[in-house]
Amino acid sequence: MKTVKKNDSIIRFLFAIIGALFFSQTLTGCGNTATSSRPALTAVQFGSARWEEVVAQAAGGEVNFAMWSGDEARNRYYQSSVAGRVKELYGVTLRFTPVGDTADVVNKLLNEKGAGRTAGGTIDMVWINGENFRTAKQGGVLWGPFAEALPNIKHFAEDARRRDFGTPVEGYEAPYQRAQFVIAYDTARVPEPPRSIEKLREWIKSHPGRFTYLAPPDFTGSAFIRHILLFYLKQGTDEAAFDVSFDERRYQHAVAPTIAYLNEIKPYLWRKGETYPASPKEADRLFANNEIDFTMSYGPSFASERIARGEYPLTARTFVFDDGAIGNYSYLAIPFNASNPAGALVVINHLMSPAHALDQGRALGSLFPLLSAGLTPDERAAVEALPLGPATLTVAEMAKHQLPELDAQYLERLEKDWREKALRQ
Amino acid sequence: MLAPALVVIGVLFAGGLALAGAQSLGYFAPTGENALTLRHYVSLGDDPEVYASLWLTLKLATASTVISAAAGLALALGLRGVARRSRAISLLLQLPLSLPHLAMAGALITVIAPSGLLARVAYALGFIQQPADFPALINDRFGAGIVLSYVLKEAPFVALMTLALLARLGDEYEQAARTLGASAWQRFRHVTLPLLAPAVVSSSLMVFAFIFGAFETPFILGRPFPAMLSVMAQQRYLDVNLAARPGAIALMVVSALLTAALAWAYLRLTSRLIGLERPFIL
Amino acid sequence: MKKPTTTKVAEALAVIAVVGLAAIPLALLASRSLAQSWYWPRLAPPSWSLRAWRYVFSPTAEVLPSLAASLSVALAVTLSAVIVALPASRALAWQEFRGKRAVIFALLAPVLTPPLAATMGVHSLFLRYGLTDTWVGVALSHLISTVPYATLMLTGSFSRLDPDYEAQARTLGAKAIDVWRNVTFPAIAPGLAVAASFAFLISWSQYLTTLLVGGGRVRTLPLTLVAFQRGGDEAIAAALSLVFLAPAAAVAFSVARFLKENQ
Numbered sequence: 019m020k021t022v023k024k025n026d027s028i029i030r031f032l033f034a035i036i037g038a039l040f041f042s043q044t045l046t047g048c049g050n051t052a053t054s055s056r057p058a059l060t061a062v063q064f065g066s067a068r069w070e071e072v073v074a075q076a077a078g079g080e081v082n083f084a085m086w087s088g089d090e091a092r093n094r095y096y097q098s099s100v101a102g103r104v105k106e107l108y109g110v111t112l113r114f115t116p117v118g119d120t121a122d123v124v125n126k127l128l129n130e131k132g133a134g135r136t137a138g139g140t141i142d143m144v145w146i147n148g149e150n151f152r153t154a155k156q157g158g159v160l161w162g163p164f165a166e167a168l169p170n171i172k173h174f175a176e177d178a179r180r181r182d183f184g185t186p187v188e189g190y191e192a193p194y195q196r197a198q199f200v201i202a203y204d205t206a207r208v209p210e211p212p213r214s215i216e217k218l219r220e221w222i223k224s225h226p227g228r229f230t231y232l233a234p235p236d237f238t239g240s241a242f243i244r245h246i247l248l249f250y251l252k253q254g255t256d257e258a259a260f261d262v263s264f265d266e267r268r269y270q271h272a273v274a275p276t277i278a279y280l281n282e283i284k285p286y287l288w289r290k291g292e293t294y295p296a297s298p299k300e301a302d303r304l305f306a307n308n309e310i311d312f313t314m315s316y317g318p319s320f321a322s323e324r325i326a327r328g329e330y331p332l333t334a335r336t337f338v339f340d341d342g343a344i345g346n347y348s349y350l351a352i353p354f355n356a357s358n359p360a361g362a363l364v365v366i367n368h369l370m371s372p373a374h375a376l377d378q379g380r381a382l383g384s385l386f387p388l389l390s391a392g393l394t395p396d397e398r399a400a401v402e403a404l405p406l407g408p409a410t411l412t413v414a415e416m417a418k419h420q421l422p423e424l425d426a427q428y429l430e431r432l433e434k435d436w437r438e439k440a441l442r443q
Numbered sequence: 444m445l446a447p448a449l450v451v452i453g454v455l456f457a458g459g460l461a462l463a464g465a466q467s468l469g470y471f472a473p474t475g476e477n478a479l480t481l482r483h484y485v486s487l488g489d490d491p492e493v494y495a496s497l498w499l500t501l502k503l504a505t506a507s508t509v510i511s512a513a514a515g516l517a518l519a520l521g522l523r524g525v526a527r528r529s530r531a532i533s534l535l536l537q538l539p540l541s542l543p544h545l546a547m548a549g550a551l552i553t554v555i556a557p558s559g560l561l562a563r564v565a566y567a568l569g570f571i572q573q574p575a576d577f578p579a580l581i582n583d584r585f586g587a588g589i590v591l592s593y594v595l596k597e598a599p600f601v602a603l604m605t606l607a608l609l610a611r612l613g614d615e616y617e618q619a620a621r622t623l624g625a626s627a628w629q630r631f632r633h634v635t636l637p638l639l640a641p642a643v644v645s646s647s648l649m650v651f652a653f654i655f656g657a658f659e660t661p662f663i664l665g666r667p668f669p670a671m672l673s674v675m676a677q678q679r680y681l682d683v684n685l686a687a688r689p690g691a692i693a694l695m696v697v698s699a700l701l702t703a704a705l706a707w708a709y710l711r712l713t714s715r716l717i718g719l720e721r722p723f724i725l
Numbered sequence: 726m727k728k729p730t731t732t733k734v735a736e737a738l739a740v741i742a743v744v745g746l747a748a749i750p751l752a753l754l755a756s757r758s759l760a761q762s763w764y765w766p767r768l769a770p771p772s773w774s775l776r777a778w779r780y781v782f783s784p785t786a787e788v789l790p791s792l793a794a795s796l797s798v799a800l801a802v803t804l805s806a807v808i809v810a811l812p813a814s815r816a817l818a819w820q821e822f823r824g825k826r827a828v829i830f831a832l833l834a835p836v837l838t839p840p841l842a843a844t845m846g847v848h849s850l851f852l853r854y855g856l857t858d859t860w861v862g863v864a865l866s867h868l869i870s871t872v873p874y875a876t877l878m879l880t881g882s883f884s885r886l887d888p889d890y891e892a893q894a895r896t897l898g899a900k901a902i903d904v905w906r907n908v909t910f911p912a913i914a915p916g917l918a919v920a921a922s923f924a925f926l927i928s929w930s931q932y933l934t935t936l937l938v939g940g941g942r943v944r945t946l947p948l949t950l951v952a953f954q955r956g957g958d959e960a961i962a963a964a965l966s967l968v969f970l971a972p973a974a975a976v977a978f979s980v981a982r983f984l985k986e987n988q
Contacts (some may be wrong), residue, residue, distance in 0.1 A: 082941065122937070129852060141940075153685055293583075294666075303552070309575070328774065444820075445817070459847040459848075459850035461846075530982050542970065566766045611912065657840070
């Protein structure tokens, strides 16, 4: 009998809790629909509006930023410092939607488009990179074009504004952060790394089992094999006249030696090339734990960040190939059904400003993404003084070895050929 | 009686399933097309990766399920006496259940990876000189890591379901058999096993269906090729090119149908084995 | 009655297995949340740091609001799933009718469907129903995957209860609520406990469904956790995993009492 009475009270207790939580959620939690009751700015309207009007329309509103939230320093910086600044300067309340993978956001937008949900979206701006941009653009889920009309676009290089990962940008996203392909190594294990693609091949064969790359379609792995393709594409062509657009004959000419290279090193790879690390996190683990001697990333400061977190040894450093490293940007885009595009535009423009770039460089060690041409002498001096992590290469060093991104078709074809001719053998 | 449950599934799920399935038949394509076509299914038949993947999935899912079921049953039988006296055991059993699969995979990597804790002990004892000397238990040809990760998570689940049944049953039947002179093995084969079969079968069914569709664990602990069906389908779905999506959904539909067919066969097989004229839950 | 040695050994092994299975992953998570530079070939971390925990308890991480959101959703889903599953499993266990097998497979459809397809389908459907970006929508979307499991587990429980007991109690004049309290509930208590606990766990662990259907408005704990798991910070991911586990373990604890064998 005692047990039975206890059950009653448990059930009553549960009901009470649920009731209370439900009540509180409906009052506060879901009342997060504080988005502007004004109709959302359309791209066409933006095309003919003056910037001051947009800023005025954005004031007092709320912007929801879907930003990758896997880094504590970044989260802290954005949630307090950046949000505070944006509020101060423009009266905009910046909120953040936690994102583990931008692809999830793109899928959300694709589903919303398919269901006809063209207004009142919960996300106003999204931090997006190459392949997700490609998918989003293909699916027609981005608001725009807008990037070329932003006041701060002048600070960014031509190639950032034209192509992203080989896809034409056409103003649907605004460049924002700089990325470049770098390779990390441990000076304690490898005092002098192989600094070219040919030297890498020799190194791999004389150190069996100590190198690997991520399997495409992983972002970084696919970048690695593209470097090899670029190497063969550039052979016999004039450096200055290099054309990134797709050409079938040039591709066929270059893909054969590329696949040959990858198959040649395959038996000397980690685990004899029978498997590849599943994710950058796995590659990090292998590198830190002495299973492999190199790992790669598009983030120039990634090694320094991991040293700071105690995940990489203090002796880790980065290098880029003498043959060149593909340079890239990450971007900010606006979903097609954003509730507050005006606010998003204002925030995006702010994040592209020299003031913000310097501030973020100081706070997070991010590579300075702006052209020096548009800066004041004071700003240029500040850029020079930016702190770099122990394992981060200087901007000058990386600019020396910069390669452009190839047309997206190269990427698709190469990944397919890799899968058929290298992975499955 | 059944109405609320059927309404939940029918109203909240069936339509979604239809929408997703329609995409595999050519409708609502993200690239804009909207007409019936079977080509996504046909192209699966021409794809050698699909067959390799299918075979691997069948092997690993079956192995994981069988081992989890056996281990879970053994655990439950071993614990029944203790469970009677303390509820700490049931609590402890539920902890691995609360652990997300990804966390279990991560814990496994920490322990049995070539540079993991076990390998470091071997190194400290002088058995190996470098991580590559340690046997490859994850990302290996046989999928050992995947099976182990699933067994560590699912055996407690089977054990818990079995213990729940035991809590209700008590041991009167077995006591009766003992007083009638049955040996320990006879008691197990003819009394205990048939009594516990419903719990073991239904929980292992859920385990099998889950493993067939889950992609996180095999993604981390397996190989890119051949990959489990769920991993392959997920990668194709998330392909940069949206045109690959309908094909990915076709693969998922095939996978779901296969799971259903196998579940069906499993239910019939087990009920025949334990001597019921109808599958036990039906 | 004295236990034979084999039983004692089996018991001891089983207990060791269970304790190990519970304790080792927890110990590893705890260590990883505090360890620094714990790489090959070190058997123990050379240094410790509270960095991850300081972040978890900082306002940036928003752990308390997401715990509250997760908890409210999971509790509501658990209760609803059980309420929906009880009559259904009773019917499945005690009644025979045409098309019963079809009904069972229909109920199991969410379990058999690959999770990605199911999630995308549900999101598309809910968009058309206008259920997205709300707490209620998220709870309903979790209900879809919990009802089949709860039903399956409870069907087993009901199939071991003779319907005659309830009938007898009623003929003796007992009211429905008393029949439930004194006959039905005690009989199905273990199965009910497991079903409730499992439903809670399923809802508690949902990530993609909550992100899509909730639109980022309903911020549950997995949303924060997955970002760190996927490629961020090992230590913070471990710390958040422990925070994630605690309430789930608490639910397990409160439900464990029902699993003690019948006296």
